[in-house]
Amino acid sequence: MxxxxxxxxxxxxxxVIDKEGGLAPDDNLLLSGIIDSLGVMQLVAYLxxxxxxxxxxxxxxxxxxxxxxxxxxxVERKVTA
Amino acid sequence: xxxxxPQLIQYHAVHSPDKEAFRFDETxxxxxxxxxxxxxxxxxxxxNGLQRGDRVGIYLHKSLESIVSVFGILxxxxxxxxxxPQLPQKRLAFILKDCGIKLLISQPSKAKNIETALSQHxxxxxxxxxxxxxxxxxxxxxxVYGQQVEPxxxxxxxxxxxxxxxxxxxxxxxKGIIHTHASGLTYAKMAAAxxxxxxDDRLSNFPPLHFDQSIFDIFSGALVGATTVIIPEExxxxxxxxxxxIEDEKISIWYxxxxxxxxxxxxxxxxxxxxxxxxxxxxxxxxFPPKHMRGLQLAWPNAKFSNVYGPAEVNQCTAYEIPLIGExxxxxxxxxxxxxxxxGLIVDENDxxxxxxxxxxxxxxxxxxxxxxxxxxxxxxxxxxxxKKDGGVSHRYYRTGDLVQEPINGELEFLGRKxxxxxxxxxxxxxxxxxxxxxxxxxxxxxxxxxLGEGETKQLEAALTLKGSTEINQIELRQHVMGKVPRxxxxxxxxxxxxxxxxxxGKINRRALQQQRTEELVLRQTSFKQ
Numbered sequence: 001m002x003x004x005x006x007x008x009x010x011x012x013x014x015x016v017i018d019k020e021g022g023l024a025p026d027d028n029l030l031l032s033g034i035i036d037s038l039g040v041m042q043l044v045a046y047l048x049x050x051x052x053x054x055x056x057x058x059x060x061x062x063x064x065x066x067x068x069x070x071x072x073x074x075v076e077r078k079v080t081a
Numbered sequence: 082x083x084x085x086x087p088q089l090i091q092y093h094a095v096h097s098p099d100k101e102a103f104r105f106d107e108t109x110x111x112x113x114x115x116x117x118x119x120x121x122x123x124x125x126x127x128x129n130g131l132q133r134g135d136r137v138g139i140y141l142h143k144s145l146e147s148i149v150s151v152f153g154i155l156x157x158x159x160x161x162x163x164x165x166p167q168l169p170q171k172r173l174a175f176i177l178k179d180c181g182i183k184l185l186i187s188q189p190s191k192a193k194n195i196e197t198a199l200s201q202h203x204x205x206x207x208x209x210x211x212x213x214x215x216x217x218x219x220x221x222x223x224x225v226y227g228q229q230v231e232p233x234x235x236x237x238x239x240x241x242x243x244x245x246x247x248x249x250x251x252x253x254x255x256k257g258i259i260h261t262h263a264s265g266l267t268y269a270k271m272a273a274a275x276x277x278x279x280x281d282d283r284l285s286n287f288p289p290l291h292f293d294q295s296i297f298d299i300f301s302g303a304l305v306g307a308t309t310v311i312i313p314e315e316x317x318x319x320x321x322x323x324x325x326x327i328e329d330e331k332i333s334i335w336y337x338x339x340x341x342x343x344x345x346x347x348x349x350x351x352x353x354x355x356x357x358x359x360x361x362x363x364x365x366x367x368x369f370p371p372k373h374m375r376g377l378q379l380a381w382p383n384a385k386f387s388n389v390y391g392p393a394e395v396n397q398c399t400a401y402e403i404p405l406i407g408e409x410x411x412x413x414x415x416x417x418x419x420x421x422x423x424x425g426l427i428v429d430e431n432d433x434x435x436x437x438x439x440x441x442x443x444x445x446x447x448x449x450x451x452x453x454x455x456x457x458x459x460x461x462x463x464x465x466x467x468x469k470k471d472g473g474v475s476h477r478y479y480r481t482g483d484l485v486q487e488p489i490n491g492e493l494e495f496l497g498r499k500x501x502x503x504x505x506x507x508x509x510x511x512x513x514x515x516x517x518x519x520x521x522x523x524x525x526x527x528x529x530x531x532x533l534g535e536g537e538t539k540q541l542e543a544a545l546t547l548k549g550s551t552e553i554n555q556i557e558l559r560q561h562v563m564g565k566v567p568r569x570x571x572x573x574x575x576x577x578x579x580x581x582x583x584x585x586x587g588k589i590n591r592r593a594l595q596q597q598r599t600e601e602l603v604l605r606q607t608s609f610k611q
Contacts, residue, residue: 030318036318057320057350058321058353061322062319062322065318065319
């Protein structure tokens, strides 16, 4: 399963982060304009391949994708379910 | 009788004070509260030097404060200038200067951008940001809400400027579209009548404030005393959350660009939602693929669907209610008939009317039309056409730049642009501006921008040739472009090519390039499916 550091590293190197020191685990990925709607789909594809999970459309929600921490929490729940 | 936009709030603050006027993130503001807060902001602005007709910038993410800002500025006799919160520093600095903005309303997260922009421009006051180094007159919302709530009369007239909306310009500099209280309010009234709005309606506000569709959401909603639900920006990326919000908030009137509706249809898990509250769904900004329209019509059988056509310069020109699209029917959805109280001409290159069935540019005259572009006599000269009729009286028409077909059955059809303006998710983008931004990078020799795909797969791509043999850093290049154009105008894909196809005169053959890239993408998708 994907861990926090790997995910943070992936976002830092694939999206434009306009913040000194890069992304923090509780930064709002959505409000800051880091990830647009195409970026969300890119992130979903990445999570599916890295953690061997299937993300359903109903699970692609604000709550699950708000921060690095919430994404990790979501993936953890999927893996252990 | 209502003559100015703040009177909309004043009227309902008296007649239905406790009715919720706007909602954001599960919090509401009543008409009475909005009226009081608008007056408090108006007092703050006046005591910081605002004179009637002065421009005030709103550089905020969506919030209830952004609505208080709109009405507070108008109530003080100012004109609001909505600024894209994602605006790059250089563009922010340009607009502040171009529009002579002396008062700005913003939020702490924007302080860094503002500080840089202010190195070239002086403000009287900055509201909503109380902590910024070297800020001479920073005021918090607590300061604003400490002011008196009584209204004061600034003698506002319907011909006073209400707002100035900036849009991309082909020269690389954005241009400000000026609307008066008369044009804004007339539009609010016409749209409320056309779509039969009432106080029982719950309108969505999907577009941001700097997008002209917000005029309908804010002012038509306030005209009839309805509740308008402001949809936070991040919902655009999560159709499953957006459909849940529409259900929870019982939205009855929806207005957005096609992109948002297509996302809802394809990824909004509509089968799990009860969206029967929707009674009228409006879209505008770009063509809607008929198969997806049919999908929505079947998903929401109780709702009416309408195509709303009109550039920001005119608000709305035509109205068209869409009948149920037949299965497999791929005919483009018309833009409809010229709206009531408006007049349209379809002309050829010499401004002579075309024959029925021929393609020409649409010129429009309407009471909802802009006053002109801010401080741009050159553009104003080109934007308007004076047509003599009715016994020699000259009437002013706006040149839309849109090519339409003279109707035989009465319903106009949109057939493209005269120039290189394109639309992505409803945003107007000038391809020349993107090419100029790319070409200003020191490693780039030449650049060409173009659209690929259609409907929900439509995307902006740019190709470039390099000056040297060193590879270009994609992230650094994107940051460079982002510093010059709004985020929505940054190409999703930037490719580097050895050479460009050329026309006989040696210019980049953009059409050939676009065709070549489309074929390559189709080929790649086909091989991927196998």
